[in-house]
Amino acid sequence: QSALTQPASVSGSPGQSITISCTGTSSDVGSYNLVSWYQQHPGKAPKLMIYEVSKRPSGVSNRFSGSKSGNTASLTISGLQAEDEADYYCCSYAGSSTFGVFGGGTKLTVL
């Protein structure tokens, strides 16, 4: 159960697009279309932004999109806004006894 790999930080200017990568293995990201992404603001509980690789829960802006290729999943945020500044975590299902393996988290800074 090794953590998924995310960049520690990314940044972008308002209006720009950024992509956060999440690299796992053939035992997790590569085997299941069960990758999810969470946004967490300081002192708050995480919020689900993307589930099953590319699906958006009701109420989440369509500026957020997800994709996957092989063992790597990605979260793209387009039209960056100041309120997007937060920590982002990916997570993948990894089997019947390991419901979730998280990435280490990526701090997004909106310049």
Place this chain on the structure above:
Amino acid sequence: EVQLVESGGGVVRPGGSLRLSCAASGFTFDDYGMSWVRQAPGKGLEWVSGINWNGGSTGYADSVKGRFTISRDNAKNSLYLQMNSLRAEDTALYYCARGSSSWGYWGQGTLVTVSS
């Protein structure tokens, strides 16, 4: 409105035990799998344990396997985490979350501090 309210956290000595509870409301509890996810101070998220809708299937992170036990009481709309042989590295905010492989609703967490 979906609500998840955790309780049972506190300060415990290494080797001690705690039982966390999560009271669920606003949805049909036994329609959903549930999980516990923790976050050490200043660190990232870590999935701890999960359970399916009827308790027939459970899973644990390697870091807690053999020490923690997840359970649920659908009649009481409640989720539990029995934590034994606690270690300093178990110090964290423990979240209850609804779902099996992704978690759309989270509680506010209950803080567990393991310290002598």
